[in-house]
Amino acid sequence: MPETESNEIILRGIGGSPGICIGKAYLVDREGVDVVQRYTVAGKNLPKEKKRFKAAVQKAKEELHDIIKSTPEEFRQHADILETHVVLLKDKMLYARAIEIIENEKINAEWALKKAVSGLKRIFRDMTDPYLRQRAEDIVHVSDRILRNLVGARQVDIRSINKRVILVAHDLSPAETSQIQLERIMGFVTDRGGKASHTSIIARTLEIPAVLGVGDATRRIRNDEIIIVDGSEGSVVLHPTEETLVEYQERQVQFEAFRQIISRDSHLPAKTQDGIQIDVMGNIELPEEVVSVLDHGGEGIGLYRTEFGYLSRSQFPIEEELFDKYKDVVEVMAPRPVTIRTLDINGDKALNYAAQRPEENPALGLRAIRYCLKRQDIFQTQLRAILRAAAYGHVRILLPMISGVDELREARRNIAEAAAGLEKEGAVHNAQVAVGIMIEVPSAVVLADYLAEEADFFSIGTNDLIQYSLAIDRGNQEVAHLFNPLHPALLRMIRQVTETARAHGIETYMCGEMAADPVHVPILLALGLDELSMNPQSIPAVKRVIRSLSAEKCKPFLELALQQRTAQDVMNLLRRTYGEIFAQNLYGQG
Ligand code: PEP
Numbered sequence: 001m002p003e004t005e006s007n008e009i010i011l012r013g014i015g016g017s018p019g020i021c022i023g024k025a026y027l028v029d030r031e032g033v034d035v036v037q038r039y040t041v042a043g044k045n046l047p048k049e050k051k052r053f054k055a056a057v058q059k060a061k062e063e064l065h066d067i068i069k070s071t072p073e074e075f076r077q078h079a080d081i082l083e084t085h086v087v088l089l090k091d092k093m094l095y096a097r098a099i100e101i102i103e104n105e106k107i108n109a110e111w112a113l114k115k116a117v118s119g120l121k122r123i124f125r126d127m128t129d130p131y132l133r134q135r136a137e138d139i140v141h142v143s144d145r146i147l148r149n150l151v152g153a154r155q156v157d158i159r160s161i162n163k164r165v166i167l168v169a170h171d172l173s174p175a176e177t178s179q180i181q182l183e184r185i186m187g188f189v190t191d192r193g194g195k196a197s198h199t200s201i202i203a204r205t206l207e208i209p210a211v212l213g214v215g216d217a218t219r220r221i222r223n224d225e226i227i228i229v230d231g232s233e234g235s236v237v238l239h240p241t242e243e244t245l246v247e248y249q250e251r252q253v254q255f256e257a258f259r260q261i262i263s264r265d266s267h268l269p270a271k272t273q274d275g276i277q278i279d280v281m282g283n284i285e286l287p288e289e290v291v292s293v294l295d296h297g298g299e300g301i302g303l304y305r306t307e308f309g310y311l312s313r314s315q316f317p318i319e320e321e322l323f324d325k326y327k328d329v330v331e332v333m334a335p336r337p338v339t340i341r342t343l344d345i346n347g348d349k350a351l352n353y354a355a356q357r358p359e360e361n362p363a364l365g366l367r368a369i370r371y372c373l374k375r376q377d378i379f380q381t382q383l384r385a386i387l388r389a390a391a392y393g394h395v396r397i398l399l400p401m402i403s404g405v406d407e408l409r410e411a412r413r414n415i416a417e418a419a420a421g422l423e424k425e426g427a428v429h430n431a432q433v434a435v436g437i438m439i440e441v442p443s444a445v446v447l448a449d450y451l452a453e454e455a456d457f458f459s460i461g462t463n464d465l466i467q468y469s470l471a472i473d474r475g476n477q478e479v480a481h482l483f484n485p486l487h488p489a490l491l492r493m494i495r496q497v498t499e500t501a502r503a504h505g506i507e508t509y510m511c512g513e514m515a516a517d518p519v520h521v522p523i524l525l526a527l528g529l530d531e532l533s534m535n536p537q538s539i540p541a542v543k544r545v546i547r548s549l550s551a552e553k554c555k556p557f558l559e560l561a562l563q564q565r566t567a568q569d570v571m572n573l574l575r576r577t578y579g580e581i582f583a584q585n586l587y588g589q590g
């Protein structure tokens with residue numbers, strides 16, 4: 001990590017969403033307290049260090065008392081646990097021991113506390129009495145509270161952030177992200193996560209610069225310090241010098257100006273030089289994002305991730321609520337198509353109210369269509385809402401995580417059942433909707449021929465197809481460098497899907513993040529995808545590159561690309577062949 005004389009530090013991560021922002025950091029995660037540093041505290045600073053520790057304990061006590069006071073009677077049990085926490089704060093083994101360690105070992109309070117706690121945890125965990133063993137957890141909670149006060153990491157209710165800040169977190173679950181009042185957030189920095197993680201996807205949709213997978217951002221960044229986030233480069237600058245600040249302010253202005261230039265012609269159709277028109281659509285998570293799709297020249301919704309409407313709430317939505325939301329989206333977009341994907345929960349999008357046993361491998365667990373086919377009551381509620389909304393515009397149904405023909409049939413049977421119920425009740429609805437499937441599980445690629453006989457369209461979800469076929473956790477920064485849509489295996493799979501679909505007379509779309517990178521356009525055009533869907537802010541650049549290319553001329557290029565042995569070779573070939581076109585159309589050069 002380069003550290004200059006000026007104290008400036010550059011942290012490297014993954015560019016999750018392009019753009020630059022400069023602002024105050026807001027540390028939100030408790031995980032931040034798990035990675036404390038150890039440093040020596042010399043002579044006269046020792047009493048100060050002890051005082052700092054005592055103040056953090058005092059603050060923790062006040063915080064606990066405040067929570068206890070505001071706890072309603074029906075949660076008395078919870079308040080009782082907090083009372084024991086107050087007692088533990090001053091426990092000899094914790095409080096006195098930490099002070100002793102500071103004094104004897106001349107080290108900082110955070111480290112001393114960690115040391116005291118790990119000793120205590122060992123003692124409690126070895127106890128045979130389960131009640132006492134449980135107390136080990138209380139000690140961790142108590143020490144986390146003190147640590148948070150020591151390092152200045154606030155445990156915040158994300159919803160309550162009320163100033164413009166750059167959010168710095170260990171990780172943000174989709175549920176947390178959907179709680180944030182996003183207009184308050186200038187940027188995101190997280191320790192975990194990669195380009196295909198849901199935080200990235202949301203950040204891109206909202207045009208918020210984001211750098212993910214930094215590894216130790218929560219440890220190195222302090223609350224309220226001014227930082228620079230460069231989501232295009234994937235870097236975060238701490239303690240920037242005056243010069244660096246000015247440089248980044250200029251880059252920020254340039255980035256915004258170029259974004260505007262690209263947006264100017266975003267409403268023109270995406271027609272190639274040889275007259276092939278590709279529909280470029282937007283992906284949305286929430287109905288409010290529809291405006292952004294239209295503003296960026298999107299020709300419809302290629303993926304509506306409806307599960308976000310189920311997150312950050314306390315119970316499943318009722319049919320009426322879903323119907324209202326879907327109808328809104330469908331009406332605003334009409335006559336353009338709206339592809340409503342049925343509930344894709346669990347995996348990394350777990351619902352806290354959907355009582356379920358914790359899964360060891362959530363990505364391979366009771367996710368998406370598997371969940372819906374198990375909980376057909378929940379599936380029916382959503383399907384009925386979709387079919388009712390379909391009466392107000394152009395709706396398609398998209399089924400996530402289909403792995404074989406039986407799931408598709410069972411899902412179709414459910415759709416027919418929902419339609420029959422509405423028919424019987426005389427409810428306004430439209431049952432004539434196309435039913436397509438996500439191609440995101442490798443077995444669906446292998447069985448594309450059988451699936452094409454029973455599905456109305458395919459939509460390739462590269463985020464999960466990469467995750468499942470290359471065995472790369474899409475949210476794990478340790479393997480994020482391997483997550484590459486140009487992997488020759490992926491290119492072959494996509495070709496197999498598009499060719500099979502064509503042979504069966506159905507269309508293939510792509511709604512995974514691969515479609516959002518304009519650099520991939522020559523390959524996607526040659527593969528013959530009929531529609532590309534992406535986060536709205538990527539639409540203008542993708543359309544622009546489509547307009548600059550001839551689909552026919554991309555075909556020999558694809559043949560060459562498919563002969564490459566590695567993703568890097570494919571990228572090099574792309575750069576050699578199309579570098580100039582990218583420079584002109586994406587960076588305003590040439
Ligand atoms: C995908 O997997 O590529 C996809 C589009 O779905 P999601 O990102 O919501 O899993």
Ligand code: MG
Pocket residue numbers: 440461463464
């Ligand atoms: Mg997916």
